[in-house]
Amino acid sequence: MSDTYLELANSALGKKLFSAMGLPEPVALVREDSQHAHNLSGQVLIEGSLGALFTDSVGSFLQGTSMQISDPLVAEKRHLIYDASGIATAEQSAELYNFFHREVRSLPACGRVIVIGLKPSAADKPEQGAVQRGLHGFIKSLAKEIGRNGSTANLLMVEKGGDAAIEAPIRFLLSAGSAFMNAQILTASTPVAAMEADWQRPLQGKMLVVTGAARGIGLAIAEVLARDGATVIGVDVPQAEKELTEAMERLGGLALPLDITSDGAATILRDFCSAQTSSLHGIIHNAGVTRDKMLARMTDHQWNMLMQVNLGSVQRINAALLDTELLDSGGKIVGVASISGIAGNAGQTNYAFSKSAVIGMVETSAESCAARGITINAVAPGFIETQMTAAIPFFTRQMGRRLSSLGQGGLPIDVAEVIGFFVSPQAAGINGNVVRVCGQSILGA
Incomplete structure (x- = not known):
C-alpha cells in the first residue's frame, strides 16, 4: 500500500506546502537497484580516535x-x-564529539554514519569498557537527530577476534540495503566459517529455505536471495500452493507446500532438503501469524495455534536440521522476530511471547551453532507496509508510519536486505545478533 503522505511530502508542491505549514517532511529512502545490487557509491570520510584499531x-x-x-x-x-575503538576515558570522548560536531552537517540526504567500537568485554580495562558502552547511547541519539534527512547511524562493536569480520557489516551499513536499519548495534565476532564469496552475487550456488514464502515479507526475502544467486526452497501452507509455485518458478526456486505445524512437518522439510543438496546454506524462519486479542478475552486456541506457528515449528525444524550435518561449516539460521517481542504491545501477549522467544533462540543457540560453523541471527521488523498493515485503521496506520526517526514505514525488501546480509558467506563473523528493522521506531526505543 502506498504512503500518500510520503509521496506528497516529496512532490514539488508538497514540499512548499509542508514547509509553510511546519509539517514533518520525511525523505524518500534510496534502496537497492535490483539490477545492480551491492554497488557502493558516494564520498566517505574515515577518521579515528587516538589509538583506534x-x-x-x-x-x-x-x-x-x-x-x-x-x-x-x-x-x-x-x-x-568514525573508529572510536581507542577511546578509553571520559576526557578522550571529546574526540568523538569534535569529529561529529564538525562533520555531521556534511551528510547528504540518505547519508550513512557508522561508528566502530569495542565490545566492552573486549576492552583492556573496565574503565575503557564502560566508555565504549557509551557509544550505544551516542549512536541512538545521533540517529534521532539525522533521521529527518533520511540518514541513518549504526554502531559496529568488535569482539576479540572480530577484526577479521568487519568488512561485511561496514559494506552493508554503507549500502542502500540498510536504508531502514537505524540506531542498531551489530557485533562482529571471530568468523565461524570461510568468508570467501563474490560481493555482487554472494549466494551463487547456494540453497536456502524460506518459510511463509508465498507473499509479503517472505516473498521479498526469496526475491532478494534469488537476486543474490541463491536457489530458494519456498515453503508455505497448501492453501497458498498456487501463489507459492508461481513465485518459485519465477525465481528459479523450488516450492514445498507444507503446513509447518503438522505432524512430521520438520522431518518432511529436512528430507526434502536432503534430497536436493548435501549442504544447505541456510533457513529463514519467516512464517508467522497474529491472533490479537486482549488477554482476558483471548481463547486458548488463539494462544496455542499462534505459538505452534511462530515458535513450536521453528524449534522442531531447527532440531531436525541440526540432527544432520546439512548446515554445518557455513550454514545460516535466521529468525524473524518483531519489535513487539522487544517492547510488547497491548492485545499481543501471545505474539510478543512468541517473538521474544525467537530472540531467546538466537541468544541461547549462538555459541553451540558457532561450534559447528553455523551462525544464528534474527531481525525484528517494525511497521512494514504489507497487506496486514494495510488492513489496520487509518489513524493507527499513520502513527505506525510516523513514529520513527525516518518518519515512514518500511517495505518488505528492507527486512529482506538485512536477512540477505545475515546469510551472506562474508557475514560469518556476525552471530547472535538481533537487528530491529524499524527506522528507529519510538516503540521500544
Whole structure:
C-alpha cells in the first residue's frame, strides 16, 4: 500500500506546502537497484580516535570499492565512518564529539554514519569498557537527530577476534540495503566459517529455505536471495500452493507446500532438503501469524495455534536440521522476530511471547551453532507496509508510519536486505545478533 503522505511530502508542491505549514517532511529512502545490487557509491570520510584499531583496515578495503575516500580538508557531502575503538576515558570522548560536531552537517540526504567500537568485554580495562558502552547511547541519539534527512547511524562493536569480520557489516551499513536499519548495534565476532564469496552475487550456488514464502515479507526475502544467486526452497501452507509455485518458478526456486505445524512437518522439510543438496546454506524462519486479542478475552486456541506457528515449528525444524550435518561449516539460521517481542504491545501477549522467544533462540543457540560453523541471527521488523498493515485503521496506520526517526514505514525488501546480509558467506563473523528493522521506531526505543 502506498504512503500518500510520503509521496506528497516529496512532490514539488508538497514540499512548499509542508514547509509553510511546519509539517514533518520525511525523505524518500534510496534502496537497492535490483539490477545492480551491492554497488557502493558516494564520498566517505574515515577518521579515528587516538589509538583506534580499525581505521587503516577500513580505508584499505573501501579503496577496493567504487566509493571515493574523502579528504577531510575538502568541504563536500559525504558518509561518515568514525573508529572510536581507542577511546578509553571520559576526557578522550571529546574526540568523538569534535569529529561529529564538525562533520555531521556534511551528510547528504540518505547519508550513512557508522561508528566502530569495542565490545566492552573486549576492552583492556573496565574503565575503557564502560566508555565504549557509551557509544550505544551516542549512536541512538545521533540517529534521532539525522533521521529527518533520511540518514541513518549504526554502531559496529568488535569482539576479540572480530577484526577479521568487519568488512561485511561496514559494506552493508554503507549500502542502500540498510536504508531502514537505524540506531542498531551489530557485533562482529571471530568468523565461524570461510568468508570467501563474490560481493555482487554472494549466494551463487547456494540453497536456502524460506518459510511463509508465498507473499509479503517472505516473498521479498526469496526475491532478494534469488537476486543474490541463491536457489530458494519456498515453503508455505497448501492453501497458498498456487501463489507459492508461481513465485518459485519465477525465481528459479523450488516450492514445498507444507503446513509447518503438522505432524512430521520438520522431518518432511529436512528430507526434502536432503534430497536436493548435501549442504544447505541456510533457513529463514519467516512464517508467522497474529491472533490479537486482549488477554482476558483471548481463547486458548488463539494462544496455542499462534505459538505452534511462530515458535513450536521453528524449534522442531531447527532440531531436525541440526540432527544432520546439512548446515554445518557455513550454514545460516535466521529468525524473524518483531519489535513487539522487544517492547510488547497491548492485545499481543501471545505474539510478543512468541517473538521474544525467537530472540531467546538466537541468544541461547549462538555459541553451540558457532561450534559447528553455523551462525544464528534474527531481525525484528517494525511497521512494514504489507497487506496486514494495510488492513489496520487509518489513524493507527499513520502513527505506525510516523513514529520513527525516518518518519515512514518500511517495505518488505528492507527486512529482506538485512536477512540477505545475515546469510551472506562474508557475514560469518556476525552471530547472535538481533537487528530491529524499524527506522528507529519510538516503540521500544
